[in-house]
Amino acid sequence: MPSGSDTTEEAVSGSTPDGPVPLAAPASAAAPARPGRARRLAALARREAPRTGLAVVAGLLLGLAFPPYDLWPLSLVSVAALSLLTRGRTARQGAWTGFAFGLSFFVLLLKWLHVIGWDAVVGLSIAEACFLALLGAGLAVTSRLPGWPVWTACLWVAQEWARDRLPLGGFPWGRLAFAHTGSPLTPLAALGGAPLVTFAVALAAALLAACAGTLWGLRENGSLRRAVPALEAFGLAAAVTLAGVLVPVPTKADDTVDIAVVQGNVQSPGMDFLGRPMMITDNHATATEKLAADVKAGKAKKPDLVIWPENSSDLDPYQYPQAYDRIDQAVKAIGVPVLVGALVDHPTKEGYVFNEGIVWDPKKGPGASYTKQHPVPFGEYVPFKEQLSKIITRFQRVTRNFYPGDHTGLLKVGPARLGDVICFEVAYDQIVHDTVNAGARALVVQTNNATYGRTGQPEQQLAMSKLRAVEHGRAVVTAATSGISAVVAPDGTVTHRIPEFTQGVVSARIPLRDETTLADRVGAAPEWALAIVGLLSCAAAAAIGRRGRTKDEKGQQ
Template sequence: MWLTWIQGLTCYLFLLPWVGKYVGAIAWLGLSLLESLYCLAFGAGLAFLLRKWPRHPLLLLAVPAWYVAVEWVRVSWPFGGFGWVRLAWGQLGGPLAQWISIAGPALVAFAVVLTGYALSLLVHRRWVRGAVPVALTLVGGLLIPVVSPVWSSGSDGDDSPTLNIAAVQGNVPRLGLDFNAQREAVLNNHVRVSQKFADEVAAGKRAQPDLVVWPENASDVDPYRNQEAYDKIQDVAAQLGAPVLVGAVTRDDVGARNAIIVWDPQNGPGQQHVKKYLQPFGEYMPMRDLLRHVSSYVDMAGDFKPGDGNNTVDAAGETLGVATCYEVSFDEAYRDSAHHGATVFTSPTNNATFGTTDMTFQQLAINRMRAIEYDRAVVVAATSGVSAIVNPDGSVDQRTTIFREGLLQADVPVRDTETLSARVGPVVEWILVALGAVAVAAACITTRSTRSTRRNPPIRTRTKR
């Protein structure tokens, strides 16, 4: 049990130092310690299972299902959960990655733990019981790309229509939490790169885009309240002759919003996606009054209000999926997009507040797995990098370097496929969660019952004959 906690804590400590890059080690250490407690819970349940049924063949199902159950709690609670670190994301490029298109990250986690547990059986020379699951998961993962078109509905393959999309990376004037301290500097950077792009299009050096994607917070002032910012965006959209997805910090009657606005070259701002899965302790501060006594950084956190849309907008004749930055780690974000007809996914993001850490590359890995999960191209536009155009198979077609201005442009496949994950992913996850929870509960109850019987054996009486 304690080994699983130590393993989990070590994992989080190595993966999450970016959390404390500019706010101090206490945030990094605190989050790592909190997340490692779920590993402790997994270890406790695992101990009950192995103690109660050490050689039972159904452990091949119960152990990985219990892991899925614990992970489900971790990515759901508290404060909406933390799905940034999941077993599935680490399988990118491996033979088990393709399972994500069948039933999402939960099934990948199940396959990974099943394979690991089966390998442990091989070490203990239980050849048949160990070899069969390993073969099924590995070979199955390799075969999924071959048979998945049979399971998907909609158009697929190389004959898909395309949309010419450009992603603009305007860069920021400085690293850190005050990346936008210089008023309109971030906006001006993105306007400048976009104007240069428009000039190249006019000169015939680049193709006319159907859509241009700006990053989250590309407009560091509210264009609805600042006429100068409004005019700059309108002018550059007109020059490009294409709708622009503009990431902007806006405010309405509810409060501050993190919005992605469809900016039409003729009609100006239209539909918008308001970020609905907000980052706790960054975009809003839970228990703000209490935590003021712990850290002076508390009031540097935002006070954004979540949206309630379906993570889609309509632009360039297509329905686009939008998952803004942190939203990519939530299963519901792109799933809602797919259910509402999104044919291309976009991920506007601002990673400048995390400097040169691994955060932006971890986010790209998640987006690549989401591309496989839903058979969609993903256009990632980041203020400071890394921006990328991801193919539906998860491969990266183009990408930028961090903290340099850049521009990506490609003919992106437009698909209306609906993978099995989009259709049955949540149901499979719930079944696995229930299976794991019931197995551990049964092990706990029967173990305690056995102990009670041993401590208080029934009194036997002799009868005289």
């Protein structure tokens, strides 16, 4: 058995009974210690801070492109900036840049939610910014592909496709198309709907980014010949931006109808706009009776039909006789059918209500109705309410859940066949598309924006009505309890409007059209096609990158 001294000697000399082993490296020659996680993150934050700051600024610029600011050219600048900031980056870096861009954009766009609470603004903005993070990752990995501006535009469509549907039915606010309801790109909606407008905006912006990137590369020793690609990209961007000017917007009417839109107003903006029971109902009934008196006195022309907004009856007229009688009195006074907005108790499910538009005839009373198909999560119903209310006590204020309807809003109101969509439904392509294809000759948006009065939200929603008018070649009538009530011509022009928090009546003659646009006929096909192309471009970029890494590994062997 070896002695202790022998064992020590073997250890020092680096030998064992089985043979010599390498000696441990001296401490001075050891590999440098890897920085701690916190230090690495701090270094990363310092490196990314300038790019992140630029992404935040770009997101704010995109917010300014939307109502109430309406600076639509900034959308091109903003989207181009995001393309440049993600170009040549890794997917992870692109995702962070996209998230920073999206967070600042949505906080500015959705600040009207502060009426409910700033936590709602931040929470929803973070959720929506996650989609922009995925977009940023996609932009980064596809930026190395030939023709990358096209893939960029397709990825913007794919991002909006996902955001319009997920989660809980999606939230389409902030689509690029909704910033272009009065730009040269707007007529493209008649060809491919909102997705085609988004594609064109993103393509023009990406081409501008390509132009800027090329010019930046020529800042030293650049020749005129090498600047040709930049000039070509700029020319293509201008051509895309102006392409809509060449698209005819059909406005020829087969028939017309005289309408009156009643904006009864509310006592005050905010969460408690309802006031005492029957106040809003009485406001709309009184305004309608005043119109009837003007008609009788020869001061106003008698309309063929009257439109009241969403929630214009604050009590269920089928359950409360005083509400029924007050509405019926006003309808009989004007002597024509009135489309009334009301919350109606579900006949079998306690705690659930229908958000309805009801055709009220002066002789027959209430008749056909449309029930809102897409209630707003956390506003009109609370998913997992029992669990969430324990954490967020504000959800306890939602005492009743809205129950979704199961059919389109095609309604015969007097001599007109109208398509009714209620409030936020105007943001959803499929709901409006199905209503027009069901036979609607004009569209009505019954809405109640009193909670968000004077916050910019009513302007954003009206912009959607303007785009829908062009997309479907239909007049769009927006009736709001507190504003903005408006009449939009088929070419997207606002012909009449009532300011917010004003009681008033708009009388107008609107066209009734049967002809459909190309967007009506192709439906969601362009959106699906462009989104799939965008996803395939990501797959192609990933495959090319993997192949390149494999070649590098083989070359090192």
